[in-house]
Amino acid sequence: MQIAKLGVIGAGMMGAEIALVFAMAGKSVMLNDTAQERLDEALKKLSAVLDTGISRKFWTEEDKTVTLANIIPTTNLQDFSDRQMVIEAVFEDAEVKGQVFKKIDKILDPNCIVASNTSSISITVLSANVSEARQKNFVGLHFFSPVHRMKLVEVINGMDSSAEALEVATQACKDAGKIPIQVKDVVGFAVNRMLFALWNEALRLVEEGACTPEDIDIGCKLGLGHPVGPFELMDLTSNTLNLQVGNILEDAYGDRFHPRPILKQIVAAGRAGRKVGRGWYKYEK
Ligand SMILES: NC(=O)c1ccc[n+]([C@@H]2O[C@H](COP(=O)([O-])OP(=O)(O)OC[C@H]3O[C@@H](n4cnc5c(N)ncnc54)[C@H](O)[C@@H]3O)[C@@H](O)[C@H]2O)c1
Incomplete structure (x- = not known):
């Protein structure tokens, strides 16, 4: 058909x-x-x-x-x-x-x-x-x-x-x-499981004060050949959705996908990303 x-x-x-x-x-x-x-x-x-x-x-x-x-x-x-x-x-x-x-x-x-x-x-x-x-x-x-x-x-x-x-x-x-x-049919399928593992590590680096979101995005683009950095991508997909998905991954796999506190904080602050004009970055509405 x-x-x-x-x-x-x-x-x-x-x-x-x-x-x-x-x-x-x-x-x-x-x-x-x-x-x-x-x-x-x-x-x-x-x-x-x-x-x-x-x-x-x-x-x-x-x-x-x-x-x-x-x-x-x-x-x-x-x-x-x-x-x-x-x-x-x-x-x-x-x-x-x-x-x-x-x-x-x-x-x-x-x-x-x-x-x-x-x-x-x-x-x-x-x-x-x-x-x-x-x-x-x-x-x-x-x-x-x-x-x-x-x-x-x-x-x-x-x-x-x-x-x-x-x-x-x-x-x-x-x-x-x-x-x-x-x-x-495994929770998170394949690509989001890999993506959230990367995002959690990127968020940890920011929590530790090791790097800024901007520098991590540059690192992924210029060092790993990613077309978009993790923080730019989080803002694009919406941090609210990212947290929802993070919670679902944590339910399925436990601590290894525990959503990072800084992600919870940015969502509670209403910084969902591009959609609302503010996330990890600021956008013209
Ligand atoms: N945002 C991403 O990058 C991304 C990537 C892959 C998959 N998804 C998945 O795609 C789905 C949609 O995500 P999105 O980012 O487009 O969300 P969104 O909030 O932009 O859009 C959802 C739309 O669904 C409509 N809606 C809600 N309840 C409805 C109903 N009962 N009947 C008809 N319409 C209804 C809303 O009015 C809204 O327009 C989610 O399951 C999400 O996990 C999102």
């Missing part, structure tokens, strides 16, 4: 751009959020991404119009009944995600693939929110931010995900220009 009609739930930082990359690949994408204003905001942001964020070499105004026309915003999940694959990208909260899955389970076609873009919650646990018959079609698709630029997708198999569902979801990601890797 080739996926032509998708649905994305949650039009935030991730969901909006996930919709974009599939729309750019010529797919029809319904984009859902709880309020029309969130959808309007998302489409405005995507239009700007198409203007500035993507190589314009082969890009014309017509391509932009066609891409944006492939995205159908809706606040009504009932509209998702003809979708062949639905990707959930709402808040990183098992309860909120669970409510969404329970709702769409009653609406979607029985063959529809259901994917979660969770950063850290077990796919098997999330799949318990849909009927047993649908659990074979439930997978994890972990995209990376900014989605229009980052090629990787971790494809996660839950305990009951079928080989066919994984294959169809993998191919859909390839159609959208992504390079999928297969990862088992």
